[in-house]
Amino acid sequence: MDLFSNLALGFATATSLENLFFCLIGVLLGTLIGVLPGIGATATIAMLLPITFQLEPVSSLIMLAGIYYGAQYGGSTTAILINMPGESSSAVTAIDGYQMARKGKAGAALAIAAIGSFFAGTVSTFLVAIFAPPLTEIALQFGAAEYFSLMVVGLVSSIALAHGSIVKALAMVALGLLLGLVGTDIYTGTPRFTLGIREYADGLNFVAVAVGVFGIAEILRNLENEKSRSVLVSKVSGLLPTKEDFRAMVAPVLRGTVIGSILGILPGGGAILAAFASYTVEKKVSKNPQEFGQGAVAGVAGPESANNAGAQTSFIPLLTLGIPANPVMALMIGAMIIQGIVPGPNVAVEQPALFWGIIASMWIGNLMLVVLNLPLIGLWVKLLTIPYYVLFPIIMAFCSIGVYSVNSNVYDLYSVAFFGFIGYVLVKLRCEPAPLLLGFVLGPLLEENLRRAMILSRGDPTTFVTRPISAGLLFVAALVLVVVFLPSVKKKREEVFVEED
Amino acid sequence: MNSLKFDTTNLICGLLFVLTGIYFAYQAFELELGTAFRMGPGYFPFILACALMLFGVIILVQAARVHGEPIGHIAWRGMLFILPAPIFFGLTVRGLGFVPALFFTALIASFASGRMKPLTAVVLSAALTVFAVAVFIYGLGLPFRSFGPWLGL
Numbered sequence: 001m002d003l004f005s006n007l008a009l010g011f012a013t014a015t016s017l018e019n020l021f022f023c024l025i026g027v028l029l030g031t032l033i034g035v036l037p038g039i040g041a042t043a044t045i046a047m048l049l050p051i052t053f054q055l056e057p058v059s060s061l062i063m064l065a066g067i068y069y070g071a072q073y074g075g076s077t078t079a080i081l082i083n084m085p086g087e088s089s090s091a092v093t094a095i096d097g098y099q100m101a102r103k104g105k106a107g108a109a110l111a112i113a114a115i116g117s118f119f120a121g122t123v124s125t126f127l128v129a130i131f132a133p134p135l136t137e138i139a140l141q142f143g144a145a146e147y148f149s150l151m152v153v154g155l156v157s158s159i160a161l162a163h164g165s166i167v168k169a170l171a172m173v174a175l176g177l178l179l180g181l182v183g184t185d186i187y188t189g190t191p192r193f194t195l196g197i198r199e200y201a202d203g204l205n206f207v208a209v210a211v212g213v214f215g216i217a218e219i220l221r222n223l224e225n226e227k228s229r230s231v232l233v234s235k236v237s238g239l240l241p242t243k244e245d246f247r248a249m250v251a252p253v254l255r256g257t258v259i260g261s262i263l264g265i266l267p268g269g270g271a272i273l274a275a276f277a278s279y280t281v282e283k284k285v286s287k288n289p290q291e292f293g294q295g296a297v298a299g300v301a302g303p304e305s306a307n308n309a310g311a312q313t314s315f316i317p318l319l320t321l322g323i324p325a326n327p328v329m330a331l332m333i334g335a336m337i338i339q340g341i342v343p344g345p346n347v348a349v350e351q352p353a354l355f356w357g358i359i360a361s362m363w364i365g366n367l368m369l370v371v372l373n374l375p376l377i378g379l380w381v382k383l384l385t386i387p388y389y390v391l392f393p394i395i396m397a398f399c400s401i402g403v404y405s406v407n408s409n410v411y412d413l414y415s416v417a418f419f420g421f422i423g424y425v426l427v428k429l430r431c432e433p434a435p436l437l438l439g440f441v442l443g444p445l446l447e448e449n450l451r452r453a454m455i456l457s458r459g460d461p462t463t464f465v466t467r468p469i470s471a472g473l474l475f476v477a478a479l480v481l482v483v484v485f486l487p488s489v490k491k492k493r494e495e496v497f498v499e500e501d
Numbered sequence: 502m503n504s505l506k507f508d509t510t511n512l513i514c515g516l517l518f519v520l521t522g523i524y525f526a527y528q529a530f531e532l533e534l535g536t537a538f539r540m541g542p543g544y545f546p547f548i549l550a551c552a553l554m555l556f557g558v559i560i561l562v563q564a565a566r567v568h569g570e571p572i573g574h575i576a577w578r579g580m581l582f583i584l585p586a587p588i589f590f591g592l593t594v595r596g597l598g599f600v601p602a603l604f605f606t607a608l609i610a611s612f613a614s615g616r617m618k619p620l621t622a623v624v625l626s627a628a629l630t631v632f633a634v635a636v637f638i639y640g641l642g643l644p645f646r647s648f649g650p651w652l653g654l
Binding site: 098109166171175187190192193216220223225388389393394397399400405410413414417421424425428429431446449451454458459461 | 513514525528537538541542543544545546550552553561563574575576578583584587590591604607608609616621624626633635641643
């Protein structure tokens, strides 16, 4: 079996002492920052991205992936213990997890979240291993027109899954694409939108934009009204769930895994949607729906499994097509490009050790989380008590070092401040930053493929609809747009996001 | 009734997008547009800028019809101290060197919070600088100069 020899290669790569070490560091750092107040996974990765640049490509991507799961896990911990989801995808966990903690079952809730996540992570790692290769085969036949259409699908889905107004999300995509085009035009060498600053000729630094829009903007938002946080439980005991808890969690975990795996593949950020979908399903099928919101085991187990499964399968479009499914994946693309790897179907063919190593490390990372975090929970709880005003100077210092170390370009630091300001203004105007970042990453690729496709077709725009795969993809994009604008869906969508806030 | 009342958030948002769109469209127009067959450097940005203006106008129209919640509290003090921090680091990291640049960057950022006491800020910044030197210069071996030429060292 190809699958097994590939997985063997992956595990051989991922279990090298060096990679295990970086996976561990990634998971620990991710959890640490995920637990700290006010910083989500995207901001965490954006800030820690520069640390990984000095490493080998495989180690660096493994570490980044580890940070991602770690931050997700840390987010659930804060959701359960202080009712403050560190991540939007663990917002659902806060509903019932916090109630369980109030009833003195904090330990059980944390364990259920960890075990559910681990199970979902295991299943979805295999799904990635099974589905990635055939998808790569298909993707290898893609031409410029198909790539263009595929990216359109990605951008449209990110709009569908953004909070709030759809028109604003569309505008954010357009703005992101424009910002992505800053720099030298690849065909003619003309500098574009660089304000005459030579340092911007290579384009705006991706890390600087991401740190500004996600990291700095988030800090400013947290500074609006500083509140003291009260930790509900200072000492967590009774980590092992009871037999009834186990019985109550089996079915929700299974359903959550299925829902999460499917929704995670959708470009545009499936993990959040997966968690909500799972919660809704659990509430519908439950014999005692009145328990939900009062500390139902299923309300923690289902969504936690679903968001972890979704986080995992969102690697499928990244690894096979080079298309990011969410802002975190956009950061991974940025990391790959900086490491000199062109994301896309060729990665699996040309660098099998990297490709399978990352897949194998996902499972190892999840295992480490379960093994390490349950005993370390006391430490994480202590961290929750660190006041915010001590944290953000540290964050600012590390952001500055990190961004500067990428290219030793001081103009990147000015971009951080500028995009921090822009990011904050946009947040205040209720515009979601995720579509902007996605547009920023895809901007140059989108333009390149558009221009190439038009040259190949001798200026005939119908090429996008006469090639079957491209036409199919554009049809999907159109369908998604029509669906989000349908009045009934629009209303439902608003409800979902209101609940989340 | 008061028919000319706008939702401030959307009004600002729409105007911002329209103005940004106009700026990019103007800049793109200065570049060579080219044809659909052989697109010049300005073609795709010009289309995007027009799209951005269109979305801005739609948001403006919505601003007149739908009313949302007000913008709310703005972190003026945060912006005043947080945003200059990376700029200061950029201006001084080569001249002053890594150690003083980082120390003052952290110190500036510290004052973004009204709860930070001056002494705590100094201690925190110093500890942070020591830690960062250990990790980045000795640990990761990044090529930063600890003290720069401005100090005459």
